[in-house]
Amino acid sequence: MLSLLPAEMDDEDYERRRSECLDEMLDLEKEFSEVKEKLFKERLSQVKAKLEDVMAGKASEYLDPLGVLQNHMQIRIEVAGIYRGFCLEVIHHKHRCELQGAQQHLESEKLLLFDTLQERLLERIQCLEDDRHSVGLTSEWWDDKLRPKHSSKEWDPLRPGKRKKAPLVSGPYIVYMLHEMDIMEDWTAIKKAKAAVSSPKRKLEGPVKAEKLPSPALFSAHCEDGQLHYEGEAYVKGQSISLQVGDEAPVQAVITAISTGEVWLRREDGSKTKIYVSQLQKGKYSVCKV
Numbered sequence: 001m002l003s004l005l006p007a008e009m010d011d012e013d014y015e016r017r018r019s020e021c022l023d024e025m026l027d028l029e030k031e032f033s034e035v036k037e038k039l040f041k042e043r044l045s046q047v048k049a050k051l052e053d054v055m056a057g058k059a060s061e062y063l064d065p066l067g068v069l070q071n072h073m074q075i076r077i078e079v080a081g082i083y084r085g086f087c088l089e090v091i092h093h094k095h096r097c098e099l100q101g102a103q104q105h106l107e108s109e110k111l112l113l114f115d116t117l118q119e120r121l122l123e124r125i126q127c128l129e130d131d132r133h134s135v136g137l138t139s140e141w142w143d144d145k146l147r148p149k150h151s152s153k154e155w156d157p158l159r160p161g162k163r164k165k166a167p168l169v170s171g172p173y174i175v176y177m178l179h180e181m182d183i184m185e186d187w188t189a190i191k192k193a194k195a196a197v198s199s200p201k202r203k204l205e206g207p208v209k210a211e212k213l214p215s216p217a218l219f220s221a222h223c224e225d226g227q228l229h230y231e232g233e234a235y236v237k238g239q240s241i242s243l244q245v246g247d248e249a250p251v252q253a254v255i256t257a258i259s260t261g262e263v264w265l266r267r268e269d270g271s272k273t274k275i276y277v278s279q280l281q282k283g284k285y286s287v288c289k290v
Contacts, residue, residue, distance in 0.1 A: 108272075111272075112256075116259055116262070119261075131188070219231060219280060219286070220232070220281075221280035221281045223258055223260055223277060226258055228255070228287075230287055233288075233289060235255060235258075235287065235289070236258075237255050238255060238256075239289075240252065240254050240290045241253055241254070241287045241288065242288050242289070242290055243267075243275075243286075244285070244286045244287075245285055246284065250288075251268065252268050252290065253265040253266060253273065254266050256272070261276055262274055262276050262277065263275050263276075263280075
């Protein structure tokens with residue numbers, strides 16, 4: 001249809017043209033609404049399909065990051081396993097070292113205790129030997145006091161005998177409740193005192209064999225409260241010292257134990273040395289702080 005020029009159009013043509021434009025606009029709006037609804041339905045269907053894939057675990061947006069995370073997880077698990085193995089190995093080594101150290105300490109303490117007890121027993125045996133030689137029990141006293149009279153059998157002081165009845169006497173009397181061994185100890189003490197009193201008289205009777213007197217201490221040394229006191233210096237367990245034996249060159253050592261009359265040392269080469277306080281007093285050994 002030929003379009004008319006504005007000058008040639010009248011009112012009817014305007015109305016007809018206006019109605020045609022309105023119809024075209026309505027058609028366009030209707031088509032736009034249909035296209036819009038169709039597009040919305042397509043997008044909704046796509047979103048639902050993607051949601052179903054995600055819920056089923058098949059979506060690429062889910063599978064790709066999941067694969068990366070799983071790869072990182074495997075790597076971290078391997079690293080953690082290797083680290084765990086190293087930690088367990090270190091713990092086993094520490095346990096073995098502690099067991100070995102405890103065993104060595106136990107052996108050292110056992111050896112030290114054995115030597116200490118042995119030294120004490122030897123000193124007590126020596127004291128008993130000195131007492132036995134210094135105090136002489138005569139056979140007359142033994143026969144009269146310890147052996148029962150009117151008995152032909154050999155008497156054993158350790159064998160328990162029958163209890164004797166208390167003698168019935170009249171008038172004042174003294175009942176002795178001491179045992180034979182207590183009487184023997186008292187007799188020994190009496191003999192010691194008697195020998196000490198009579199010793200000045202021996203010088204007038206003639207030449208006698210002089211007893212060997214202990215040599216005086218040249219250095220001041222004693223142990224007290226777990227410490228060694230030597231020439232005015234105090235030494236404790238675990239302290240490093242310089243040990244000199246006679247005229248030899250001094251060596252480095254560490255104090256491992258201090259008892260009443262002896263000191264244990266560990267030298268640099270690992271060997272152990274036991275020195276007595278009497279040896280320090282006589283000058284056979286000398287120590288000083290490092």
